[in-house]
Amino acid sequence: MASPACAATVSGAPFAAMDFPLQPRRPTPGQRALAEALARGEAMMGEGIEQLPAATYTDPDRFAAEMRLFRTLPQLVAPSALLPEAVSAVAHDGYGSPLLLTRGADGRAHVLANACRHRGTRLVDGDEVVGAKRIVCPYHAWAYKPDGELSGMPRAECFPGFDRSANGLRAYPSAEIGGLLFYAEDEQADFSDLRALEPDFDAFGMAGLHLYERRVHDVAANWKLIVDAFLESYHVQRLHAQTIAHFFADGITVADRVGPHQRAAVGRAALLERADLDDMASLRRAVTFTYALFPASIVVVSPDYINLLVCMPQSVGRTLVEDYMLIPEPPQTNEAAAHWQKSWALLDGGAFGTEDFGAAARCYRGLASGTIETVTLGTLENGIADFHRRIDAALAR
Ligand code: FES
Numbered sequence: 001m002a003s004p005a006c007a008a009t010v011s012g013a014p015f016a017a018m019d020f021p022l023q024p025r026r027p028t029p030g031q032r033a034l035a036e037a038l039a040r041g042e043a044m045m046g047e048g049i050e051q052l053p054a055a056t057y058t059d060p061d062r063f064a065a066e067m068r069l070f071r072t073l074p075q076l077v078a079p080s081a082l083l084p085e086a087v088s089a090v091a092h093d094g095y096g097s098p099l100l101l102t103r104g105a106d107g108r109a110h111v112l113a114n115a116c117r118h119r120g121t122r123l124v125d126g127d128e129v130v131g132a133k134r135i136v137c138p139y140h141a142w143a144y145k146p147d148g149e150l151s152g153m154p155r156a157e158c159f160p161g162f163d164r165s166a167n168g169l170r171a172y173p174s175a176e177i178g179g180l181l182f183y184a185e186d187e188q189a190d191f192s193d194l195r196a197l198e199p200d201f202d203a204f205g206m207a208g209l210h211l212y213e214r215r216v217h218d219v220a221a222n223w224k225l226i227v228d229a230f231l232e233s234y235h236v237q238r239l240h241a242q243t244i245a246h247f248f249a250d251g252i253t254v255a256d257r258v259g260p261h262q263r264a265a266v267g268r269a270a271l272l273e274r275a276d277l278d279d280m281a282s283l284r285r286a287v288t289f290t291y292a293l294f295p296a297s298i299v300v301v302s303p304d305y306i307n308l309l310v311c312m313p314q315s316v317g318r319t320l321v322e323d324y325m326l327i328p329e330p331p332q333t334n335e336a337a338a339h340w341q342k343s344w345a346l347l348d349g350g351a352f353g354t355e356d357f358g359a360a361a362r363c364y365r366g367l368a369s370g371t372i373e374t375v376t377l378g379t380l381e382n383g384i385a386d387f388h389r390r391i392d393a394a395l396a397r
C-alpha cells in the first residue's frame with residue numbers, strides 16, 4: 001500500500017473551473033493524507049543532487065531491456081469512456097501487438113488480438129470505435145462476438161474436427177479498474193497494485209466520465225524523458241511560463257507511492273486554506289493530483305477534468321503519447337463546449353503537446369548527440385531519480 005517516497009510532481013494544470021455538478025465524493029485516506037501534508041506546508045525535497053548516465057535514455061540495449069517491463073507489467077490502454085456502449089470495438093496498436101479493445105453485450109471490456117484465428121488477418125482497421133455485434137474477418141468471413149467467441153465460419157464442414165469453442169480470438173489478461181482499462185501481454189501479470197488505486201480513481205468518479213477528446217502525439221524522445229516531466233516541478237514556472245505556470249505560482253508538492261505507482265499532489269496555498277479536505281470537488285480546486293502509473297502512464301487530475309497520458313515506446317528515440325481528456329458529461333451548452341475546448345487547447349495543445357513533449361524531444365536530441373555523459377538532478381527533481389531506481393529494480397528482477 002502507500003509508502004512514503006520522494007518529492008515529485010506535476011505538469012498538471014488546474015484551470016478556471018465551471019460549476020459542473022461533480023458528485024459529492026470523499027477523498028481516500030491516501031489522498032487526504034497528501035492534502036493534510038500540503039496544508040501543513042510539508043513540501044518534499046531531495047537531500048542532494050543525483051546523476052544519471054545519459055545512456056540511460058539513448059542506449060538501444062537499455063531500451064530493449066526496458067521493453068520487458070512493457071511486456072510483463074499491466075499497461076494502461078484506454079479509459080473505459082473510450083467504449084461507452086456495449087457491443088463495440090476499437091483497434092489499438094501503440095504497444096506493438098495488434099489489439100482489439102471490445103465491450104461485450106454484458107458490458108464487460110476485453111482486450112483481444114486483432115488477428116483472425118483462421119490465418120491471422122487483421123480484423124478491424126482505423127482508430128474509431130465501431131459496432132461489434134459481429135466482428136467479421138474480411139478474408140473468409142469468420143465471425144466473432146465482442147467477447148472473442150468464434151460464432152460463425154462459412155463452409156464449416158471444410159474444417160472437420162476443428163474445435164470452434166477453443167478458437168476464439170486470443171484474449172489478453174485485462175482489467176477495468178476505476179474507469180481505466182489495463183491489459184498485459186504476460187499471462188502471469190499481477191494487477192493488484194493497480195487495484196489498490198481503484199478507490200482513488202473512484203474518488204474522482206473516473207468510471208462515470210465522458211471522453212471529450214483524444215489525440216496521439218508522435219514524440220521524438222525516449223519514453224522516460226516524457227515521464228520525467230511529470231515527476232518534477234522545477235520546470236513548471238519556466239517551461240510553462242506562458243500557459244499554466246500562474247496556476248502553480250504558490251505550488252508546493254508532496255508525493256507517496258502505492259506499490260510502484262507514484263501519487264503526487266501539488267497544492268495552491270491560498271486555496272488550500274479554504275478547502276474542505278473531506279470534499280473531493282473542493283479539494284480538487286486547491287490540489288492537483290497526478291498519478292504516474294509505473295512504468296509509463298500519467299493521470300493528471302485538474303479541478304473539473306482529467307487527462308490520461310499513455311506513453312507507448314516505439315524505439316529508443318520515439319514514443320507515441322495518447323492524450324485522453326475526460327469531462328463530467330457531454331457539453332450541453334455553447335459555454336460548456338467553449339470551456340472544454342479551452343482546457344483541451346491549454347493542456348493538449350500547449351502545456352503537454354508543445355511544451356512538455358517539445359522539451360522531451362529537445363532533451364533527447366541533446367543527449368543523443370553524445371555531447372554530455374551524465375544528467376544532473378537537483379533536489380526538486382528527486383522524483384526522477386526515484387523513478388529510475390524503480391526501473392533498475394524492476395529490470396533486476
Ligand atoms: S483469415 Fe480470417 S477468415 Fe480467413
Ligand SMILES: [Fe+2]
Nearest residue numbers: 010011229356
Ligand atoms: Fe510540464
